[in-house]
Amino acid sequence: MLLRRIYQFLMIYALGIALLLALKYGLGLSDYVVPGPGEIGRTAAVYAGPYLLAVLNTLAVAILGHLLAIGLATAVAILGRLTAWVGSFIRTAAYNIQAYPIVAVAPIIFILLGDGLASRLLIAAMICYFPLLLSFIGIFSEPVSEIEHFYESTRRTTWRLQIKIRAFENVHKISTVVVGSATMAVVGTIVAEFIAATAGIGYSIRIALYQSDLAKILVALFLIGVVTSLYLVSLEGLGNALQARLRRS
Amino acid sequence: MSVHPGSNLKHAAAIFLMAGFLFACGTNEKLEEVNYRLKWLYNVSTVGDLYADARGHFERNGLKVHVKPGGPERDALKELELGHAQFGVASADQVFRAVAKGAPIVVLAQLFQVNPLNWIYRPGRTPFSSPDDWKGRTIGVTFGGNDETILRALLARYRIAEAEVDLFSVRYDYTPFYEGRVAFWPIYLNAQAVIIGDKLSRAGESFGFVSPDRLGVKFVANSVVATRQMVERHPETVKRFLAALLQGWREALDPQNEEQAVRLLAQVDRETPEAVVRRQLAVTRELMLPAAGVAFGKIDLDAWRQTAEIMAAQRLIPAGLPVEAMLVTGPKPMP
Amino acid sequence: MNLEVRHLAFRHPNASSDLFSDVSFQLPAAGFHALFGPSGVGKTTLARMLTGDIRNFHGEISRDGSRRVLYTYNLERLPGWSSVRRHIEETAPPARRRQAGELIAEFGIEGCVDARFSRLSMGQQNRANLVRYLLQEFEVLIMDESLANVDELTREKIILKIKALFPERCFLYISHNVAEVARFCGRVLVLRAASKAPQVVCIQGADQAAERPAPPPQLLERAMLEIVHAA
Structure with missing residues (x-):
């Protein structure tokens, strides 16, 4: 799966570069507008190392933020299933807050928390939190009556058991949502860094944009693609292993 | 006041013709x-x-x-x-x-x-007479922006090593400057400087500008x-x-x-x-x-x-x- | 009498007609009885009313001495995180755990209870589910198609076993199998459409048990005819 994912990413990336180069040579554009292969190669030689560290820095924040969001979404979704009113309130609030563009919210967060790790972490968590929350509320509020009926009839139901049943029955859905939100966490972190942080690949991209250096951005995009693919494959692998273990009799 | 209907008609016709001509000029050209x-x-x-x-x-x-x-x-x-x-x-x-x-x-x-980029500072807290006064101070800079290039040029010109100053990555939020965490903040003299200056004046603080142009960096x-x-x-x-x-x-x-x-x-x-x-x-x-x-x-x-x-x-x-x-x-x- | 239903009337919210207009019947405290009727006539709804899950009806349900009425149906599943045996043992009251092994063996699922529920055939799943219910504390157990997908011989064996092991308890068996309910059940409550009066007709079944000789065919035939006629 890892190889296939990387292979697919490389194909998309190569296609994108090929299109850009076709545009460059077709329209006779300078290296300033679209860098040539030589320029990209030279930039990669110089910046691949530092950019890789920046991407790993971003990824670390994204993973932490993602974990934070998963934990928080689980907790809130569990609370949300207590009563229909609380659930519907949380759902409405989540939909509303989710609608705010992060570019508008991020500066407020950076003013309050500064431009350190806390802000990046919070924004990464925020951006993937609401989709997770909405999915988790759906999963944890939906009874699996053909299993839960027995426990309710025999008065054995506890909230832990209910959550366990619903989580177990929806493990594939949860795994898909977690993997999907991982991409959002990475993107959220990059956007946060781009807007206001002083570290990570988003910050590097911002500097490259200041300098109108598309070659640097292409190198950054390549590394983001590779590293994000690796992260997603790891998550998928983890999810599959978990499901396989659960299925094993 | 006498009224001359014939004369009025002529005037109206003349205005009409003129307007038509101008309209035609405007559209045909x-x-x-x-x-x-x-x-x-x-x-x-x-x-x-x-x-x-x-x-x-x-x-x-x-x-x-x-x-x-x-x-x-x-x-x-x-x-x-x-x-x-x-x-x-x-x-x-x-x-x-x-x-x-x-x-x-x-x-x-x-x-x-003259490049409008300056650095605003508060002489009451961090006086400035030459770039040597920057030593040990925190200076705001937009990494990747032209203020970074200008600042580095000034540092080089006045033989100040980067290690002798603290560079602070700035954004649109001026809080670090207001709080005094950053002593010199890059600012466009003909844009934000007027607004920020007003705020400082209202707070009873004096302020000044470091002009790279006057320090010889054009x-x-x-x-x-x-x-x-x-x-x-x-x-x-x-x-x-x-x-x-x-x-x-x-x-x-x-x-x-x-x-x-x-x-x-x-x-x-x-x-x-x-x-x-x-x-x-x-x-x-x-x-x-x-x-x-x-x-x-x-x-x-x-x-x-x-x-x-x-x-x-x-x-x-x-x-x-x-x-x-x-x-x-x-x-x-x-x- | 253990369970008594008097003049029960009910209409589903937003429905245009009554599901029950005047349902009345009585069930003794012990015995294996049946609730019979065509699909959609309201057997499951009536069962849910007996357990107390549905309360917004008119009339009265008296459950003197039957505080614990359990309802089980054939689509129920056991959680998939551990084996069927472990689930059965974990959910059985300590005093009844020893009986679990006996039921598992008698119900013919010994060979599969160490697997997870999803690996079992539908007939095995229904039997495993029934086992865990039988191990619970109850006075009345409503078994809604609980032996669906189980072959006839095994079903017969299971019903006789239930009757032998739990003679002091009351079972209400919901099934569409006329011959089966006529043969094994004491009373067969035939539930009919709301337009018919009375809505529930009580037929005497042959009530075959392991310790008694098989009922004569004429008795069975008469019971079956009465059930079909009533339905």
Whole structure:
């Protein structure tokens, strides 16, 4: 799966570069507008190392933020299933807050928390939190009556058991949502860094944009693609292993 | 008062014919359409561009100019090369980076004779008489921006090692400066400086500005640019555009036209109070026309050379770029 | 009497007609009885009313001495995180755990209870589910198609086993198999459409048990005819 994912990413990336180069040579554009292969190669030689560290820095924040969001979404979704009113309130609030563009919210967060790790972490968590929350509320509020009926009839139901049943029955859905939100966490972190942080690949991209250096951005995009693919494959692998273990009799 | 119906009829007929003629002239005369991409959003640094448009200077020169605002995500130079715009505004560092990568860009006119980028500070807390006073202080800088290049040039010029100062990455939030965590904050003299200065004054704090220009670093700011092909293949269009534009700028900066200029800016920038715009305009005038007798738009060859040297020294561009070849110097066209 | 239903009337919210207009019947405290009727006539709804899950009806349900009425149906599943045996053992009251092994063996699922529930056939799943219910504390157990997908011989064996092991308890078996309910059930409550009166007809079944000789065929035939006729 890892190889296939990387292979697919490389194909998309190569296609994108090929299109850009076709545009460059077709329209006779300078290296300033679209860098040539030589320029990209030279930039990669110089910046691949530092950019890789920046991407790993971003990824670390994204993973932490993602974990934070998963934990928080689980907790809130569990609370949300207590009563229909609380659930519907949380759902409405989540939909509303989710609608705010992060570019508008991020500066407020950076003013309050500064431009350190806390802000990046919070924004990464925020951006993937609401989709997770909405999915988790759906999963944890939906009874699996053909299993839960027995426990309710025999008065054995506890909230832990209910959550366990619903989580177990929806493990594939949860795994898909977690993997999907991982991409959002990475993107959220990059956007946060781009807007206001002083570290990570988003910050590097911002500097490259200041300098109108598309070659640097292409190198950054390549590394983001590779590293994000690796992260997603790891998550998928983890999810599959978990499901396989659960299925094993 | 006597009434002469016949005379009134003649007048009406004459007005009707005249209006028809003017209307016909207006529609039949084919205006050449060009796009002009600014570097930033409409603000005081674009007042001349807006003025030339509003006063009909472009039309009178046979041009229909779409004056388009810029922004952080816009790059006039790329738009010129891609043919989306025929004229644009870019800073000198942008121009050098583009030319270094083979972009066929030439500079038609230099808007700012003095770079508006300064560092604001509070003398009561962190006095400044020379860059040596920076030692041990925290200085704000936009990493990747031209203020970083200018600051590094100043540090090099005054032999201050980077380790002797603390560089702080700045954004649009001035809180670190207000809180005193950052002693020197980069600021555009004709834009935020007026607003931030007011805030500090209200708080009873004095403030000053460190001017790189006065410290001997002449780093060129915004200029009007076009592609070399545009200049070579459509010299008449370029001439007419420049004539109209420079006339607009001269008039906009003329204190006699201040009311019109301020009103014009108020229409496009509703966020900034008129009183602030008026003061911004006065500062802009000093930066664009610093001395009597300086022709607006003059290309300061020495400043361009110094800008190239600074950038080459910091390895932002290769050394030995043909600076003169990319500048259209000489007398500017007059309307 | 253990369970008594008097003049029960009910209409589903937003429904245009009554599901029950006047349902009345009685069930003794012990025995294996049946609730019979065509699909959609309201057997499951009635069962839910007996357990107390549905309360917004008119009439009265008296459950003197039957505080614990359990309802089980054939689509129920056991959680998949551990084996069927472990679930059965974990959910059985300590005093009844020993009986779990006996039921598992008698119900013919010994060979599959160490697997997870999803690996079992539908017939095995229904039997495993029934086992865990039988191990619970209850006075009345309503078995809604609980032996669906189980072959006839095994079903017979299971019903006889239930009757032998739990003679003091009351079972209400919901099934569409006329021959089966006529043969094994004491009383067969035939539930009919609301337009018919009475809505529930009580037929005496042959009530075959392991310790008694098989009922004569005439008795069975008569019971079956009565059930079909009533339905």
